[in-house]
Amino acid sequence: MSNTIPKTPVPVAPETPRIPIMMDALVLTGPSAFEVRKEPVPIPGPDEVLCKIRGVAICGSDPEIVRGDLIGYWPPAFPFIAGHEWSGEIVAVGRDVSTFKVGDRVAGEAHKGCGFCTRCLEGRYNLCQNYAKHETGHRHYGFINNGAYAQYNAYSIKAIKHIPDHVSFREAALVDTAGVTAHSMDQTGITMGGTVAVIGPGPIGMIAMRLARVLGAAKVIAVGRNPRLESAKGSADALVDFSKHDPVEMVRAMTGGAGVDEVFECSGAKGTFNQAVRMVRRGGRIGLLGVPKKDVIEELPFAYMVANEISVYGSKANPHVSERIISLISSGKLVLKDLVTHCFPLEEFGTALETFVGRKDSVMKVVIEPNGPEV
Ligand SMILES: [Zn+2]
Ligand SMILES: [Zn+2]
Numbered sequence: 001m002s003n004t005i006p007k008t009p010v011p012v013a014p015e016t017p018r019i020p021i022m023m024d025a026l027v028l029t030g031p032s033a034f035e036v037r038k039e040p041v042p043i044p045g046p047d048e049v050l051c052k053i054r055g056v057a058i059c060g061s062d063p064e065i066v067r068g069d070l071i072g073y074w075p076p077a078f079p080f081i082a083g084h085e086w087s088g089e090i091v092a093v094g095r096d097v098s099t100f101k102v103g104d105r106v107a108g109e110a111h112k113g114c115g116f117c118t119r120c121l122e123g124r125y126n127l128c129q130n131y132a133k134h135e136t137g138h139r140h141y142g143f144i145n146n147g148a149y150a151q152y153n154a155y156s157i158k159a160i161k162h163i164p165d166h167v168s169f170r171e172a173a174l175v176d177t178a179g180v181t182a183h184s185m186d187q188t189g190i191t192m193g194g195t196v197a198v199i200g201p202g203p204i205g206m207i208a209m210r211l212a213r214v215l216g217a218a219k220v221i222a223v224g225r226n227p228r229l230e231s232a233k234g235s236a237d238a239l240v241d242f243s244k245h246d247p248v249e250m251v252r253a254m255t256g257g258a259g260v261d262e263v264f265e266c267s268g269a270k271g272t273f274n275q276a277v278r279m280v281r282r283g284g285r286i287g288l289l290g291v292p293k294k295d296v297i298e299e300l301p302f303a304y305m306v307a308n309e310i311s312v313y314g315s316k317a318n319p320h321v322s323e324r325i326i327s328l329i330s331s332g333k334l335v336l337k338d339l340v341t342h343c344f345p346l347e348e349f350g351t352a353l354e355t356f357v358g359r360k361d362s363v364m365k366v367v368i369e370p371n372g373p374e375v
Contacts, residue, residue, distance in 0.1 A: 019050065019091055024370065025150035026349050028080045031068030036347050039081070042146070042154040049100050050092040051108075051155055054374060055173035056148040057085040057340070058356045058366045060202070061291065065143070066353065074143045076132070083149035083368070084110035084142030087163065087172035097157055105167075106160040107175035107326065108148065111317050112139040115158075125158075126183075126317040149346065151370045161322040164330050169374045171329060171337040173367050174207070178325045178336060179318025181208040184264060184287035185215060186321065187313040191261035192216035197251050197279055199223045200267030200290055201232040203339060203365050208264045208289070209235040214333050217261075221254060223247045223275075224267075231362065251279040259284060268292035274300060277310055285311045339364045346370040 025039040044050045065074050065082045075082070087107045090100055100106070113125025114136040120128050130136035132144045139145045139156060146153060163172045181204060190196065196212040198205045201224040209220045209232060222229060222236035225243040232239060240250045252259055259281035265272050268290030276286045277300055304310075328334035341364045344352040349368060356366045 019152075023151035024346055025081050026083075026346055026368075026370075028066060028068075028075070028078055028082060030078050031071065032066060034066065034349065036349070039150065041152045044092055044094040044097075044154040045156075046094045046096040047158075048094045048154045048156050049090045049097055049106075049160065050152055051086075051088040051106065051160070052091045052152055053083075053086055053148045053150060053370045054088045054169035055086060055343075055367045055369055056083045057173040057177060058352060058368065059085050059177070060204075061143075063353065063357050076144060081146040081148075081150050081153075082142050083147035084108070085173055085176040086148035087169045087175070088148075091152070100157055100160065100162075105163045105165065105169070105172070107163050107172040107322060108141065108155060109159045109161070109176060109179070109318060109322055110141050110143065110147075111319070112137075112141070112156045112159040114138045124319060126319045149349065149368060149370065151346075161326055163326055167326070167329055168337065169369075170340045170343065170367050172326075174203075174336045174339060174365060175322055175325050175329070176318060177203055177365070178207045178211070178329075178334065179321040180204055180289055180315070181211050181264070181266075182321035182325055183318045184208070184289050184313065184315035185211060187315060188262050188264075188285040188287045188311070190215040190217050193218045194261035195219040195221065195255055197221045197223055197260045197263045197276075198236070199247075199263065199265045199272045199276060200269070201228045201236075202266060204289055205264070205266035206232060206235050206339060206364065207334075207336065208266055210334060210336075211328075212262070212264070214328060219254075221251055221260065223251065227362070228359070231364065248275050248278045255281070258282075261285070262287065264289060266290045268296070270296045270298070273298040277301060277305060277312075280310060282308045283310075284308075285313065287313050287315050289315050340367050342366045343373065344368055345372065 022038045113120035113128035114130040117129035196217040220236045222232035223240045263276040264287045
């Protein structure tokens with residue numbers, strides 16, 4: 001027996017595909033002005049990886065960012081590269097990265113907290129107290145920091161999760177969106193065998209309906225209006241068209257007058273928060289996922305909410321859910337791929353955005369593929 005210390009295996013540098021110096025990027029140059037142009041490929045820092053972006057889904061917040069509605073905040077200034085719902089593969093790793101390697105398939109999260117503020121230490125990095133302070137290490141990719149509408153981007157390893165080979169890049173581009181619904185359901189819980197109402201049958205609402213079923217809801221009621229409401233048929237057990245009926249009365253009638261166990265507000269429209277309060281049961285819970293415009297103020301039945309112990313959870317982004325969402329997708333229990341209705345190359349971003357914003361051609365989710373489709 002030798003008593004020598006076992007030799008540490010010498011790491012073998014993985015074969016790295018050639019990384020170009022310049023890349024195609026969709027650069028926002030001013031309000032509603034953008035172009036695809038050459039930009040330098042970012043160099044990953046010590047705890048970052050360089051990702052080749054394979055799919056990036058257009059988010060409901062992207063049109064506002066493109067229009068410059070939120071300039072000074074999202075993004076801080078033009079020029080800017082947006083895009084935060086993405087999937088891709090690692091092509092280079094930083095000095096201190098040991099848990100990811102070149103060739104790994106990953107999906108991204110937009111938020112990366114500073115890691116040391118009180119909220120980050122609680123695990124609530126979506127509420128980082130050093131938001132937008134670059135020097136603290138905080139990142140919000142695609143909002144404050146450059147994002148994924150480009151062929152490459154560098155990401156902290158805190159903001160990426162592995163995806164298995166059999167999950168397509170297109171479907172994995174929806175991990176971020178799906179995570180938003182998962183975070184809300186982590187907050188509210190889902191009553192096993194209960195009834196859930198989802199207001200707003202857009203992409204987030206559709207995923208909320210499906211996830212509520214996976215989590216044990218026996219009945220899911222979709223509240224919306226046509227033509228989008230129709231597309232919720234396979235994801236919900238009952239549809240309520242608010243343009244034809246009082247949604248509160250209908251939902252109450254469907255639950256024998258008691259109200260639903262949980263309501264998920266996914267539209268951000270005026271009046272829907274109030275409806276949610278009135279359609280949930282005594283002791284019920286409401287998840288607010290839809291992002292209302294700043295001037296939307298709701299009048300709420302204060303005394304009623306106190307007397308009936310109605311719990312309301314504001315919900316922002318998707319902390320601690322991506323791995324579970326990927327597992328659900330990977331196992332086939334949560335199917336998202338049919339929600340990707342349109343795919344475009346980066347050069348056709350303008351058409352892609354018009355399709356998404358104009359809700360053309362029964363669109364649900366649009367995925368941009370800066371490096372071409374997966375083969
Ligand atoms: Zn998003
Ligand atoms: Zn923080």
